[in-house]
Amino acid sequence: MAASAALAVSVSLPALAVDPRANSAAPFAAATPAGAEVLAGSAQHASAGTDVVAPPLTDESYTTGRARTTGWYAQTASTFVNYSGPIQWPFRVGVPISSDFGPRVAPCAGCSTYHKGLDMNPGDRSPIQAIAAGVVREASAVDNGGLGVYAVIDHTVGGELVSSVYAHMAEGSLEFAVGDEVAVGDQVGLVGNTGQSTGPHLHLEILEGGTRPVDPYDWLSERVAP
Numbered sequence: 001m002a003a004s005a006a007l008a009v010s011v012s013l014p015a016l017a018v019d020p021r022a023n024s025a026a027p028f029a030a031a032t033p034a035g036a037e038v039l040a041g042s043a044q045h046a047s048a049g050t051d052v053v054a055p056p057l058t059d060e061s062y063t064t065g066r067a068r069t070t071g072w073y074a075q076t077a078s079t080f081v082n083y084s085g086p087i088q089w090p091f092r093v094g095v096p097i098s099s100d101f102g103p104r105v106a107p108c109a110g111c112s113t114y115h116k117g118l119d120m121n122p123g124d125r126s127p128i129q130a131i132a133a134g135v136v137r138e139a140s141a142v143d144n145g146g147l148g149v150y151a152v153i154d155h156t157v158g159g160e161l162v163s164s165v166y167a168h169m170a171e172g173s174l175e176f177a178v179g180d181e182v183a184v185g186d187q188v189g190l191v192g193n194t195g196q197s198t199g200p201h202l203h204l205e206i207l208e209g210g211t212r213p214v215d216p217y218d219w220l221s222e223r224v225a226p
Contacts, residue, residue, distance in 0.1 A: 036140035036150075038178060068226070069093070074123025080221065087132045087157065087223045088184055090166065090204055095122035098201060100217065116213040117165065117205035124200035125173070126191040130182045131164050131220065132157065137210075141174045147203070148195025149174055153182055154210060157223070165205035168197045 069082045071092030079094040099119035134155035143149055147167035151174060155162050170192030176182060193200045206216045 036138055036144075038138045071127075073126050075121060080217075080224070083224055083226050084185070085224065086184055087220070088129065089220055089224055090128050090131055090188075090202060091120065091122050091126070092129070095120050095126075097121070097217070100215075102215070117167075117203050118216040120202045120204060121200070122191060122202075124191055124193070125170055128166055128169065128188045128191060128202055130184055130186045130188050131155075132162075132184050134164070134182050136176045136178050136180045136182060137163065139174060139176060139178050141171075143171055143194035146195050148197060149189065149192060150195070151176060151188055152207075153188075160208070161210045163205075163207040163210045165203070165207065167203040167205075168192055168195050168201060170194065 067084055069084050069088070069092040073091065073093065073095055075096050077094050077096045079097050080089055081094065082089040082092050097118060098121050130153060132153075132155040134153040136151055137154045138150075138152040140147070140150055147165075149169040149171055150165065150167040151169075153164050153166075155164065166188050168191075169189035171194060173190035173192065175187050175189055182188070191200050191202050197203075204216050206214050206219045208214050
């Protein structure tokens with residue numbers, strides 16, 4: 001995810017009141033943080049279209065097919081319902097959401113006033129799962145500020161490139177390296193507090209075309225269904 005602009009970090013303050021005026025996002029542009037790995041050449045991605053049959057899920061907490069998933073977290077909420085199809089939420093059940101997509105008051109010095117993702121709070125070191133099958137394009141297993149420990153996974157959804165970003169994960173928890181293939185529901189890492197973060201949470205981004213941020217809540221709500 002190499003580009004010319006400086007990294008615009010999006011983090012949340014758990015009690016932050018979010019400005020509801022969320023319209024279109026500014027184009028995503030980020031310089032690759034020091035220590036991060038990037039997949040060479042053009043983007044590689046695995047198909048995760050809604051017409052794709054979900055692969056068998058082996059975790060004991062899952063039921064195969066498009067059945068409701070189950071999981072256990074320190075904090076849960078009725079923010080969404082997850083199903084075991086080809087596209088899923090990053091947590092198996094609804095969890096608290098502390099900062100929405102769009103304009104906001106910057107929660108810390110150097111933080112953005114336009115939040116390019118969704119901040120989700122199931123509790124420190126909760127497992128984070130991949131939203132769809134794909135290939136890891138960029139990742140950093142160390143905390144160099146900014147997004148902290150993070151991964152970017154490229155997917156093909158409805159024939160189009162879509163990327164998912166998982167940021168502020170706990171050090172030592174990243175499960176994949178650049179170029180690895182990922183299946184839907186695979187554990188990406190654990191919720192942490194690395195980078196520019198005001199508390200343990202997952203910062204999730206959805207990038208259409210691999211660069212343009214869209215509201216992750218709306219995007220997933222439209223595609224995760226029984």
